[in-house]
Amino acid sequence: MKALRSFTVRPRLPEVLAPLDRLASNLRWSWDRPTRELFTSIDPRIWDEGGHDPRRVLAEVTPARLDELAADPAFLEKLTSVTAALDAYGSLPRWFQQGLADGRIPTVGGESALDGGVVAYFSPEFGITEAVPQYSGGLGVLAGDHLKASSDLGVPLVAIGLFYRHGYFRQSLTVDGWQQERFPDLDPYAMALDLCDGVRISVDLADQTLVAQVWRATIGRTPLYLLDADIEENPHDLQLVTDRLYGGDVEHRLRQEILLGIGGVRALEALGVPAHVFHTNEGHAGFLGLERIRTLMQRDGLTFPQALEAVRAGAVFTTHTPVPAGIDQFPRELIERYFSGWAAECGIGLDDLMALGHRPQDEPDDRFNMAVMGMRLAERRNGVSALHGEVSREMFHDLWPGVPEAETPVGHITNGVHGSTWVSPEMSELFDDQVGSDWQWADQAAWDAITSVDDDRLWQAHRAAKVRLVEHVRERLRGSGLSLGRSPSEMAWVDDALDPDALTICFARRFATYKRAALLLSQSDRLRALLADAERPIQFVFAGKAHPADDNGKELIRQIVAFSHDLDVRTSFVFVEDYDMALARSLVQGADIWLNTPVRPMEASGTSGMKAVMNGAMHCSVLDGWWAECFRGGSPQGGGSSGVDGPNGWAISSAEAVEDESRRAELEANSLFDILETQIVPTYHSGADGSAPRAWVAIMKESLRTLAPFVSAHRMVRDYVDGLYVPAAARADELSADHHRGAKELAAFRSRLDASWHQVHVDDVDVDDAIADLGGTRRVTAKVALGELEPDEVEVQLVAGRVGQSGELEDPIVVAMSDEGPTDDAHRTFAGEAPIVVAGRMGVTVRVVPCSGLVDDPLELGHVAWAG
DSSP states (O other), rough: OOSSSOOOOOOOOOOOGGGGHHHBBBBBGOHHHHHHHHHHOOOOHHHHHSSSSSHHHHHHOOOOHHHHHHHHHHHHHHHHHHHHHHHHHHHSOHHHHHHHHHHOOOOTTEEEETTTTTEEEEEEBBOOTSSSOOOOOOHHHHHHHHHHHHHHOOEEEEEEEOHHHHHHSSEETTTTTEEEEOOOOGGGGSOOOEEEEEEEEEEEEEEEEEEEEEEEETTTTEEEEEEESSTSOOOHHGGGSSEEEOOOOOHHHHHHHIIIIIHHHHHHHHTOOEEEEEEEGGGGGTTTTEEEEEEHHHOOOOOHHHHHHHHHHTEEEOOOOOSSSGSSSHHHHHHHHHHHHHHHHHTOOOOHHHHHHTTTOOOSOOOHHHHHHHHHHHHHESSHHHHHHHHHHHHGGSSTSOOGGGGOOEEEEOOOOOOHHSSSSSHHHHHHTTTTTTTTGHHHHHHHGGGGSHHHHHHHHHHHHHHHHHHHHHHHHHHHHHHOOHHHHHHHHGGSOTTSSSSSEESSSOGGGGGGGTGGEEEEEEHHHHHSSSSSSEEEEEOOOOOOOOOOHHHHHHHHHHHSSSSTTTEEEEHHHHHHHHHHHHHHHSEEEEEEETTTTTTOEEEHHHHTTTTTTTEHHHSOOOHHHOOOOOTTTHHHHHHTSSSSSSOOOOTTTTHHHHHHHHHHHHHHHHHHIIIIHHHHHOTTSSSHHHHHHHHHHHHHHHHOOOOOOHHHHHHHHHIIIIHHHHHHHHHHHHHHHHHHHHHHHHHHHHHHGGGGGEEEEEEOOOOOOTEEEEEEEEEEEESSSSSGGGGEEEEEEETTSOEEEEEEEEEOEEEESSSSOEEEEEEEEEEEOOOSSSSEEEEEOOOOOOOOOOOGOOOOOOOO
């Protein structure tokens, strides 16, 4: 029977233990080791069996045990210490506040652009801890690490997401290795969540009104608000809008994204949160821009173009997708059904709305592209690695016609990972001693000290995590077998599964086909030969989930599992089901090699490998995602004991020029096996029995020295603050001041450009073609027609560089040209000096771009007139 009414029952704690409830309610415990140790000590069994959840521990521990702890001076002393640390963490100035004080973070009129306001960070999923399962994989875990690092740094940021009553699916496998999904019911009242009493928001869903309540999770200093549609006020079909993450059909997905984007903005207003910057983590929350436009038009009386400029100024859009197929797109009929009312409120037609999600060449009936809208509604955009930035500029350069692909206004900030969440206790302690207690945000100079750490200490710290990995995997394998009905006797082999002294290679991630989890199986004879070498033992651990609708991904899992069932390899080649954050921690902490085999350039970033290298593992990957900018080659033996001149991992060759997919896979598998057979395995097993392999440890040190400061989420968030958040806040303030005077001026200027730009052209470029001396300059003049535009409304630019084989300018330099006055009624002369910086054949051209102090990048305005 179903309960007619329900209420929450909290455990009754002795008064001296009351701080435990506050500690359990702040998810800082998910990365603060002393707090985790405190809750573990209450009841280790409940801690382990309850998914490492302090709320579960307090709910299930016996009153007798609580009374015992209330009388335990040692426990009370530790409770006092941990509580004081939380208080200090939340109140003392941190990096952001210190930056304001010392001028590192710029201020305007003595105040930060973010002073009194916050960054609102929107994401469809957040991976904070396995105890709050509101994530599916890398995007959510990245979002969680972003919030944690923002908290550590004191960045004024709040987050907006959805609360999914079934979360993402739990994975189990059939006897033959086929993935099965189950969606557990989640009780928010049992989690580290607090209901925001009295806060209700509503959104229109095609003439139905959806009402959502709001839950708050506290992540250190950072609040996360989760919208929940599963309440009695909604009819049954609307209660299901937040049923599960990435579930349902395209209309269900659209409803979720309307609630996340539009409902999220309304939730911030209902909560009284003054957001200055809106950061959209992938396109799922992109409709937030439409709500902000509507609000500005109705509240402040702006026109649609003026509101659009005001919204764009304070918006940041991060794309994680390297292929068009991965972008959410909605058919016109759905957009019309759900947004015709919005369009009417804003006084625009449906075609105008559709244009926000269309490329220039799209027809009116083409699908509405959420990433295109994200690009159009944000003045600042970024990919998540250097290579992904290049891929994104290639994907979206057509949104800025006439702008060279390389200058498309899409930058990059490479992802990072939150060290305290992912680094093992032993390695964290070593870093404290060797690098400093601030190792998570320490610079390269501080990390140079890792080269002098004792080899044996580093090796033993890493080996301790490998022992835990083996124990955790054995426990999971045994549980999986028993759940399938196998007897304890049949599962006895698990006692011999894996060896903490064997070379351990892990592959754990989403099982999408482009990640090629089964690449090793393509040359099974070579794989079996490696596994059969008793003198140089090697073992592989696989884990990951395929999307429920991805049968190709499920087939990859089935192939891995089928191979692992072979009696000759089953103790050294395993697949561990139900990949989650707990299993991920074990794997990244205990791996010797983190294996990554994507089809380049389809891996936007790939943060799992970052977590592994922070634990002393080495990355072996195709040069894709973050690895493309971080790998440094060299001789495995070249660095001696310090490894300073050696490599920091291994790069698998990418046969991108080969069009045949099977031939490309064969070539790249050959490269992988060559690296394993001739470099990785011999280097790992180069030490004497029981001692640290010196050559291997040298590469470990170089990997840590060169990679740890870069892969940190603290570096990532600092990059966002300095490069995107503060500039976006300053621009938003500038455009909103004096009743949005700047937004009105910019909208008028853009309208003037749209109407007059066809009159702008470069009619003649003159340059002496005599041989020039390297290091000098060459004067260039151009006759330019500006039509109705004034000279101060444009910038004429000289573009110079080496001439390539196709006649294109390579590595061009852009120089502003000076106005030398009119030559006739229709033209003006502009002149500039081209620097002669390369020998060989050099070329020049001239272009005209708009000029406005209301935008940082003139190419942002999307108008370019080229000579010729």
